[in-house]
Amino acid sequence: RQKIILDTDPGIDDAMAILFAEAHPNIDLVGITTVYGNTTIDNGTRNALYLKEKFQLNADVAKGTDKPLVRPPVGATVVVHGETGFGDCHASEPQQATADPRPAYQYIIDMLKANPGEITLVAVGPLTNLALALEAAPEITSLVKEVVIMGGAFGENGHRGNVTPYAEANIHDDPHAADKVLTADWPAVVIGLDVTEESMFSSAYLDALKADAGHVGEFIWDVSRYYLRFYAQKLGMDGCHVHDPSAIAYVIDPTLFTLRKGPVRVISDGPAEGMTLQKYDGRRYMTDDWQDNRSQHVGVQVNSDALLALYREAIINYSQGTSGK
Numbered sequence: 285r286q287k288i289i290l291d292t293d294p295g296i297d298d299a300m301a302i303l304f305a306e307a308h309p310n311i312d313l314v315g316i317t318t319v320y321g322n323t324t325i326d327n328g329t330r331n332a333l334y335l336k337e338k339f340q341l342n343a344d345v346a347k348g349t350d351k352p353l354v355r356p357p358v359g360a361t362v363v364v365h366g367e368t369g370f371g372d373c374h375a376s377e378p379q380q381a382t383a384d385p386r387p388a389y390q391y392i393i394d395m396l397k398a399n400p401g402e403i404t405l406v407a408v409g410p411l412t413n414l415a416l417a418l419e420a421a422p423e424i425t426s427l428v429k430e431v432v433i434m435g436g437a438f439g440e441n442g443h444r445g446n447v448t449p450y451a452e453a454n455i456h457d458d459p460h461a462a463d464k465v466l467t468a469d470w471p472a473v474v475i476g477l478d479v480t481e482e483s484m485f486s487s488a489y490l491d492a493l494k495a496d497a498g499h500v501g502e503f504i505w506d507v508s509r510y511y512l513r514f515y516a517q518k519l520g521m522d523g524c525h526v527h528d529p530s531a532i533a534y535v536i537d538p539t540l541f542t543l544r545k546g547p548v549r550v551i552s553d554g555p556a557e558g559m560t561l562q563k564y565d566g567r568r569y570m571t572d573d574w575q576d577n578r579s580q581h582v583g584v585q586v587n588s589d590a591l592l593a594l595y596r597e598a599i600i601n602y603s604q605g606t607s608g609k
């Protein structure tokens with residue numbers, strides 16, 4: 285089983301990703317670190333603790349930072365994830381579950397040092413906690429197994445953002461942190477919007493999950509109502525894209541994705557702020573800025589039918605207590 289720390293801004297599709305990680309027998313969800321993004325850091329941390337309590341997760345929860353490294357905060361996306369981050373489901377205050385005393389970046393550093401080469405960091409929110417961990421302990425680059433990120437948009441000319449034509453939300457929230465994380469000397473896999481938007485949880489898919497996956501399917505259905513209304517009103521879709529669960533799917537079965545190799549950079553200001561770029565032509569250029577950075581892997585294609593089947597099977601088995609966990 286692959287040990288993971290999931291860095292997340294819960295968040296509706298974040299909740300879907302947390303439950304996927306918990307459900308699948310290939311993954312050992314050791315920690316959840318929270319970050320501002322879809323909602324405030326307090327809401328996101330309460331939502332994570334709520335899931336820990338409701339689904340009896342063994343994972344630690346460590347509270348992360350409330351703001352980006354340099355740029356002013358963009359603010360919560362209430363229109364997408366609701367006032368408290370969980371749409372119409374207002375998570376109650378946890379009765380027993382408490383957060384780890386350490387800030388998220390310190391928790392990440394300590395866990396990587398205690399388990400060298402064993403932990404995959406999966407980040408599905410703004411990358412600020414990871415950047416803070418790198419700043420405080422640069423040696424963690426050689427201790428992590430892999431870094432898997434949901435973020436960015438690598439479609440034609442980078443044109444397929446969701447916050448701006450060029451920028452995806454997680455990267456746009458903290459482009460300086462993203463550039464730090466993506467140019468660090470550690471192995472990163474980036475699954476961007478152009479790939480996560482290839483998979484859709486249709487309303488029929490979520491109805492069937494509600495019918496077939498007991499209390500887990502019911503929670504996913506409940507929490508997704510607000511999200512589906514946003515998709516219907518803003519995008520005219522009868523369902524939602526599968527953003528954050530796609531990063532978990534990569535950890536479970538990397539063969540679902542086609543990857544492209546090459547260094548990645550992030551634009552940190554100006555009209556293309558938050559735009560992600562990858563150099564993949566293998567050529568040498570006049571500046572060292574690009575070629576001296578480590579090559580990373582960027583997703584360019586996904587087998588979405590297989591991904592949707594994998595999610596459904598994992599959640600159903602988990603709800604029936606037959607996931608082997």
Ligand code: BDR
Pocket residue numbers: 295296297298322361364408409434446452453454477527528
């Ligand atoms: C990303 O932004 C957030 O709204 C989602 O949780 C996801 O991580 C998609 O752009």
Ligand code: CA
Pocket residue numbers: 292293294295297298322408409528
């Ligand atoms: Ca997220």
